[in-house]
Amino acid sequence: MLMLQNNVRHFDSHGIDMKLRLKVISVSIFLGLFFFVVTSAQEIRDIIQPVKIYPERPDTILVNDIFYAKQYNLRFVENNRIAVGYDRNNNTVVFTPRHKYKGVTLVQFVYNRSMYAIPVIVQSLSESQRKHRFSFRPTGKVSTVAVSGSFNNWSKDRDLLIDAKGTGEYEIALQLDPGSYVYKFVVDGKDILDPSNPEKTPTGFDDFNSVLRITDTETSKIFLHVGGKKESDQHISFSYIYENSSQRTPLLRGEIITLLDNIPVPQENIRIQGNNIEIRCAKKDLVGDRTLRVLVSHNGTATNLQQVVLHDGILAGRESTPSTWVDASIYSIMIDRFNDGDTSNDKPVIHDSLFVQANYQGGDFRGIINKIDDGYFDSLGINTLWISPVYDNPDVAFQESPPPHRWYSGYHGYWPISEKKVEEKFGTMSDLKDLVTQAHKHNKRVLLDFVAHHVHIDHPFYKNHPEWFGTLDLPDGRKNLRLWDEYRLSTWFEPYMPSFDFIKSQQAIDVVSDNAIWWLKETGADGFRHDAVKHVPNKFWRELTRKLEEQIEIPLHKRVYQIGETFGDYDLIASYVNNGQLSAQFNFNLSYFAIPVFLEPDRSFSSIDFHMRKSFSSFGYYNLMGNIMDSHDKVRYMAYADGKIRGQGVDTREMAWNNPPTVDHPSSYQKAELYLAYMFTIPGIPVVYYGSEFGMTGADDPDNRRMMRFGDQLSAYEKDMLQQTEKITGMRNDHSALRYGDFFTIQADNAIYAYIRSDMNERLLVILNKSETTQQVELRLPVIYRTSELVDVMSGDKFQVKNSRSTVTIPSIGWRVFAVQ
16 A cells, blocks of 8 residues: 655646655545545545655645645645645645654645545655665776666666776665666666666667566565445444554554545544454445545554445445446557458558558458447457547658668557548548447447657648657757657657657647547547657646546546556656546556566566555555556567567567467467456456457567457457456456455465455455466465355355365466355
8 A cells, every 4th residue: 555656857837847756646546536526515526645755854746636626725734743834836735754753644634614634654764675786897998887777766877886896896785665676777878787687677669677676574464454344224334454463552543544535534433342443434424426445554554555435335346336447447459450340441551662561451440330339348348448549640651760661551540640630541530429429338438549749740730830849850969769768758759750848838738638638528538548658748647637627527527537658667657647647557567577477487476466566555456557468569468478479578570571470379378368367356457458358469569460350260269268258357347356355465476376355345365376287275364354165256166264274276277266255
């Protein structure tokens, strides 16, 4: 539950660098974000998320990122643990812990004559930090060596390595918190990987960073478990169980932090018996959509934050309650490669060097509509469609700048040449509106892929307003081309794709954000997937989200989901995710570290569990992050599973032309099914890339964008995997704990990953076996659950539990999910 920390640079509305240390946990983290608060006493719609700070260190936060308001005029209440300074002009608040305080406290404030609370977590740095020694031995003479990474905001000159002993080995020791970091050495101004560290992660653009993992030596197990719910005529009570293996003193009522929406629950409504906690709520206070949050702060240490979402007192996740975005399962569609429903618009680009893999292949809006109507997505159990960009793209080919300089068309949609026209090869605006309408009739939401970072050189924006864009020619004679870190907010991807420079142009922000609003209003779509988020400044996302609130969410009484694409460390990804910016981003880091664990026998699930906890630290247990196995920008999972490609991040684009992978081993389908079972049973929103439901393979772009196949076009193995995928998606839809539940690890080793998901409706045990042999798994469940029986939710098989122990059989490269009775 620990909150994210982001050392990122932010800019005010005039482009002035504020260098704020943003400490607000992402808005998507807690699904309560997606419920409206509808009472006269409460006018803040967002669920205010906890803020994490450190002792005796002031931290400045933009109030816009804490919650939305048309106008801000706050009055903070004196707090004896936290000093609060509010700057109305800049709309920032500064929190400074008093007297080396450590723990959780509620900072209260008055807004519109109502009282609200911000949970503030103060955690000591010194107790958790570990010293790590970086060392580098150059092969020749060098002048300067520095380490640059996510732990120092990628500074290239702050942390210099020194050859103090004159041995030729440069060293520096840094104090770092437990967690995962990415870094490089900067040797005489040139970035290089750490040659002594084999672990690396792709940056997303044909490059890598070295990976450092600092393990927490703290062995105490501290967790707040869900107990249950009971109801009387006037009240509903929710019970919890506090577990702390190093607890020495009894719990006190004041150590229970409880909020109903953003208002503290009165102390008299909290009952404690030993480590059992009961929160009693009057039914009259649970009318409408409500979020109950509970954590324990005992002796300076906080538990995970438990959350219960209710609609008129009924637990979320049941058929009788409204669906929220946490119920979503997303299906990613590349329009041109999905289904050809109208052959009259099949007009590929004519060019003598343009091959079919990089040209239009006929997919269109009508093809998607046909699959909606024939029930394909209903059978698949998917309820959200993310479609690739719909903009009009050029009718000619362009040459890619990196070798071997192949030619491409704009079949993918990411070269917009119009702000309001759709690509005629996909259909008409009327067809797009029909797609959204038909999806809604089938209870499906639609996400549009919005490109805010760039346009094509033929776009009127660039032709008429070149001052809105970054410069391609740098003063030092270089091209500002693919300089991802050095010119992160203005670099161009290609010479024909000018990048907006929103820092210097408020007019560009106004026009592009208005254009995004226009697309939602015009089509009736439900949200956005945003391209290249980290290359767009935070102030753009704040402006867009503010307009969404005022022009769509509030007047139409709906929540717009925004998920972004950012390759980078956890802090960078999280810096864009909060109540004032995006709902979520794709959890690329978690997927990157998970894939080799699932496919390599000598890798332990403990590595995934480490990154799972890091993800919770950044985004919380109740997050809306997108969990993926592959995408239109990544090698397909089946190419790894079948052994055709080894090692992520390796450039395999030429395989599309020279040696496209096939699937030769039947067990590869089992491996893909196992990963899907994992992806659909962990916190967050599962995202299925078209074709992955039956095991489509493919190398890098464009081979990962093959034409979709259906029905008898599938092999027997593919048909079987499709049926298994439908069972997995159906299981998630049927069990609220897989969507709204917490996460508690039972076992993580080289073969088995076992974890429990619990909400107030149910408790489920998930067991994954990646080994090629059947495993007899000896389980030790938490004693506090008082478990008597495990029941397989798919087969109904039952296993007895005695003294919290049980042995279950898990098939090779297989999985099972049990109801914990």
